[in-house]
Amino acid sequence: MDSQIIEVLNVTRETSWLPWAVSYFFLIGLSYGSFMLTLPYFVFGRAQHEKLGRLALLGALVCGLTAPVALLADLHGPGRFMNFYLHFQPQSWMSWGSFFIPVYLAGLLLYAWLALRGDFAVRGQGGTSWLARLYRLAGRGGAAPRMAVAAAALLALAGAVLVALYTGMEVMVVHARPLWNTPFLPAQFAATAFAGAIGLSLLFNRFIGGRDSDLETGLNRLLVLALALVLVLGGGWLFASMSGVSPSHSAAFSQVAGMPQWQLTAVWAVLATVLPMALATWRPASSGLITGLIAVHSAWMMRWTIFIGGQSIPKTGAGLYDYHLPLGNDGLLGIVGTLGLWIALLVLMLEYLPWAGQAFAAGDKKATNALAANAIASH
Amino acid sequence: MIQSRRNFLRALPAITAGAALAPAPAIAAAAGEEDGRHRWAMVVDVQKCIGCQACTVSCIMENAVPENSFRTIVSTYEVHEGPRTNTYMLPRLCNHCANPPCIPVCPVGATFQRKDGVVVVDGDRCVGCAYCVQACPYDARFINHATGKADKCTFCAHRVDAGLLPACVETCVGGARIFGDLNDPDSKVRHLVDRNKMKVLKPEMGTQPHVFYLGLDERFQGHVEGAGTLWQPSGHGG
Numbered sequence: 001m002d003s004q005i006i007e008v009l010n011v012t013r014e015t016s017w018l019p020w021a022v023s024y025f026f027l028i029g030l031s032y033g034s035f036m037l038t039l040p041y042f043v044f045g046r047a048q049h050e051k052l053g054r055l056a057l058l059g060a061l062v063c064g065l066t067a068p069v070a071l072l073a074d075l076h077g078p079g080r081f082m083n084f085y086l087h088f089q090p091q092s093w094m095s096w097g098s099f100f101i102p103v104y105l106a107g108l109l110l111y112a113w114l115a116l117r118g119d120f121a122v123r124g125q126g127g128t129s130w131l132a133r134l135y136r137l138a139g140r141g142g143a144a145p146r147m148a149v150a151a152a153a154l155l156a157l158a159g160a161v162l163v164a165l166y167t168g169m170e171v172m173v174v175h176a177r178p179l180w181n182t183p184f185l186p187a188q189f190a191a192t193a194f195a196g197a198i199g200l201s202l203l204f205n206r207f208i209g210g211r212d213s214d215l216e217t218g219l220n221r222l223l224v225l226a227l228a229l230v231l232v233l234g235g236g237w238l239f240a241s242m243s244g245v246s247p248s249h250s251a252a253f254s255q256v257a258g259m260p261q262w263q264l265t266a267v268w269a270v271l272a273t274v275l276p277m278a279l280a281t282w283r284p285a286s287s288g289l290i291t292g293l294i295a296v297h298s299a300w301m302m303r304w305t306i307f308i309g310g311q312s313i314p315k316t317g318a319g320l321y322d323y324h325l326p327l328g329n330d331g332l333l334g335i336v337g338t339l340g341l342w343i344a345l346l347v348l349m350l351e352y353l354p355w356a357g358q359a360f361a362a363g364d365k366k367a368t369n370a371l372a373a374n375a376i377a378s379h
Numbered sequence: 380m381i382q383s384r385r386n387f388l389r390a391l392p393a394i395t396a397g398a399a400l401a402p403a404p405a406i407a408a409a410a411g412e413e414d415g416r417h418r419w420a421m422v423v424d425v426q427k428c429i430g431c432q433a434c435t436v437s438c439i440m441e442n443a444v445p446e447n448s449f450r451t452i453v454s455t456y457e458v459h460e461g462p463r464t465n466t467y468m469l470p471r472l473c474n475h476c477a478n479p480p481c482i483p484v485c486p487v488g489a490t491f492q493r494k495d496g497v498v499v500v501d502g503d504r505c506v507g508c509a510y511c512v513q514a515c516p517y518d519a520r521f522i523n524h525a526t527g528k529a530d531k532c533t534f535c536a537h538r539v540d541a542g543l544l545p546a547c548v549e550t551c552v553g554g555a556r557i558f559g560d561l562n563d564p565d566s567k568v569r570h571l572v573d574r575n576k577m578k579v580l581k582p583e584m585g586t587q588p589h590v591f592y593l594g595l596d597e598r599f600q601g602h603v604e605g606a607g608t609l610w611q612p613s614g615h616g617g
Contacts, residue, residue: 002461005598005605009430009455011471012608013518016509076527080506087487087504094510095486175480175584176516255602315518316471316580317454319607 007318015311015323018330020074023338024067025167025303026196028101029189030296031064032160033197035108042115043153045146050357051215055204057112058346058355059197064108066342068101073334093170100166104159111152118143119354135354164190171306178251179310184237191233192302195226199276199295202288208350216288220280223291227277230298234269255313259320265305272298415494418561419534420589421548422571423470425596427555430455430468434547434556441535441546445525450532451547456605469599470556472547473498473519473532474580474588481511481520490529496589497534505529516584534558561589 034056040046041053072078084098113120121139124132168186175181202219205212240246241253256262276291276298312321325331349355430453438444438451451472458465475498482490482498489504490511500511505528512520512529523530535545539558543549548558559568568591571577577591581601598604 003598004459005467005603006457006459007454007603007605007608008457008466009453010608011449011452011454011518013512013521016512016522074508076507076522083487083489083504083506087489089486089488091483092486092510094484094508098486170510173484174513176514180513311513314602314607315516316602317518317607318456318603318605321607 005318010314010317012317012321013311013314015308015321017307017311018074019304019308019325019332019335020070020330020338022300022303022307023070023335024074025189025307026300027063027067027070027338027342028163028167029193029299029303030196030200031060031067031108032104032163033194034059034063034200035111035156035160036194037197037201038115039153039157042111043146043150051205051209051212052201052219054355054357055209056197056201057115058208058349058353059200059204060108061112061353062342062346062349063200064105065345066338068105069341070334070338071101073329073338093166093173097163097166097170100159100162104156104163107152107156107159111149111156113138114144114149114152116354116357117141119357123354131352164193176315177310177313178248178255179313180252180306181248182237182240182252183246183248184233184240185306188230188233188237188302191226191229192299195223195230195295196299198223198226199292199297199299202292203296206289206292211288213285216286217284220284220288220291223295224277224280227273227280227295230273231270231277234273261320262309265309269298269301269305272301416562417495418589419475419495419497419539420559420561420568420572420591421472421475421534421545422557422568422577422591422593424555424557424593425469426594427553428453428468428470429553429555430466431552433550433552434470437546437550438532438535441538442533443525444530445523448521448523448530450519450530454599454603456599456603467596467599469595470547471517471519471580472590473515473534474517474586474590475532475534477587477589478585480514480516480584480586484510484514486510493536497536497539498531499533499536500529500531502526502528516581516586517588 037056038053038060040049042057072081075081081098084095088099089095117139119139120135121142124135124137124139126132127135165186168189171180171189172183172185173181198219202216202223205215205219209215237249238253240249242250244250272294276287276294279287280291308323312323314321327333329337432453435449435452439449442450444450451470454469454471456467456469458467475492475496477496479492479498482492486508487504487506489501489506490498491501492498507522507527507529509522509529512522515531520529520531522528535543535547538545545556545558548556557567557571559566561569561572563569571593572591575593577593578595578597578600579588579591580595581588583601
């Protein structure tokens with residue numbers, strides 16, 4: 001006999017991983033993705049990638065420093081983070097994450113300092129202000145030896161890989177949410193993070209880097225590859241779900257496939273991947289603003305859909321929980337506040353960090369060392 | 380052993396007389412639940428539930444649960460089958476699983492299982508990260524807006540430790556909630572579990588729930604396929 005069930009009364013469980021969590025996963029992903037883009041220049045010495053290296057370093061730093069603030073805000077009491085270090089739990093990915101984040105950030109800051117040490121020395125040259133003294137202090141020793149930069153990069157790389165691993169696994173191990181409990185998820189997080197980081201570099205190139213069309217072309221080509229990987233992973237997810245190869249994927253798929261809002265999200269996600277691929281292929285030297293924006297937006301939307309959308313699926317009850325973005329700390333204000341901090345840090349770095357280099361810009365390391373030596377002598 | 384509100388009331392004179400006569404240490408020993416002698420469990424006889432929500436209200440009053448949050452609730456469904464329409468009631472609460480997925484994810488070890496099977500949260504240690512809220516397959520946990528920490532049903536451990544019944548069992552009008560010690564061969568829950576075909580929610584999750592359902596319709600055992608409720612909490616109390 002046909003039966004129809006209508007839920008008359010049940011509890012609506014509120015979203016407990018708030019937009020703060022989306023901001024954190026988004027920013028830390030952009031940060032480790034951007035960090036990877038710095039390696040060709042700062043570690044492997046490929047002079048043609050200098051501008052990319054410097055812009056990406058700026059992106060890695062500004063996103064990397066903002067991300068943990070959003071994460072702390074999600075704890076509803078920032079001082080509570082101490083308990084993570086007082087009560088380590090080896091069976092919890094989140095507990096491991098609390099150790100991986102400092103490893104990555106310490107590695108990134110050390111790497112950035114060593115990579116820019118020569119530039120600090122140059123910036124501090126001659127002046128007598130406290131700022132110039134600070135620059136001289138930061139630049140003591142001049143341009144750092146390649147091995148030192150490489151060692152710091154290795155530490156940051158280890159941290160970046162561990163952060164990428166834990167952020168994916170932490171969500172993937174939640175069996176209670178079929179949409180999260182899919183082996184593809186960690187790879188999808190990483191791939192969209194890289195695509196987003198390339199998008200951020202495209203935007204930085206447009207707004208900060210003087211719109212270098214060679215760089216725009218190169219980044220657009222890289223973006224096509226990253227988005228192709230995103231598509232392949234999405235296709236793999238769909239295949240694993242529909243073929244029945246993976247029961248966990250099938251469970252995830254069957255939970256959302258019939259819902260119009262999720263169908264719309266799927267179409268949106270595919271369009272936001274295919275459209276920038278087509279644009280980047282068609283007009284690689286001039287489409288950077290649009291492709292960059294869409295790539296960054298996709299990285300955000302993917303995380304928003306997974307976290308906020310995933311939590312709107314009741315574990316026991318019928319239908320969907322309605323989610324309305326609150327205007328306060330737990331919603332819009334939190335997102336805008338995080339963006340505000342991001343912009344403030346970016347402005348401070350643009351103003352005070354010698355990110356663009358001096359003699360480095362000319363690719364002359366000897367000149368940098370000489371300038372640094374002069375600066376130290378005059379100090 | 381007390382097992383339901385009616386049995387408890389029946390035994391009340393004996394308990395109070397005993398308490399009056401027994402020396403204080405003897406009472407404390409009787410109340411000591413942390414030695415692993417007990418394994419607390421609940422049987423919910425779905426057919427006896429009338430959906431009055433007395434359990435929901437008493438739980439809120441007993442445990443100071445903030446407005447619009449619930450440690451237990453009676454999910455109520457309208458079931459249309461051909462020309463007939465029925466109402467189906469399903470009391471939900473923490474299942475105090477033998478294999479609780481909320482515990483291993485906790486990054487600070489704040490949520491743990493007592494030796495008597497009760498899953499609790501150490502509020503001093505909890506950081507409010509809500510990982511346990513995500514990991515629970517039964518939507519039984521939430522973040523308490525007053526404390527900013529994880530909150531859940533404790534089987535009213537503070538009452539059980541004092542020899543009382545959980546508040547929801549105490550107030551259940553139809554006697555649908557039966558609470559007791561599975562380790563006690565004479566307890567009513569032991570008898571019910573041994574002599575009936577019990578069901579648990581989402582058995583495929585492997586969580587081994589210790590809230591057993593008598594007469595549970597399979598359509599309500601997991602995620603309910605149906606039209607969602609229109610009512611949602613409009614805000615939260617502080």
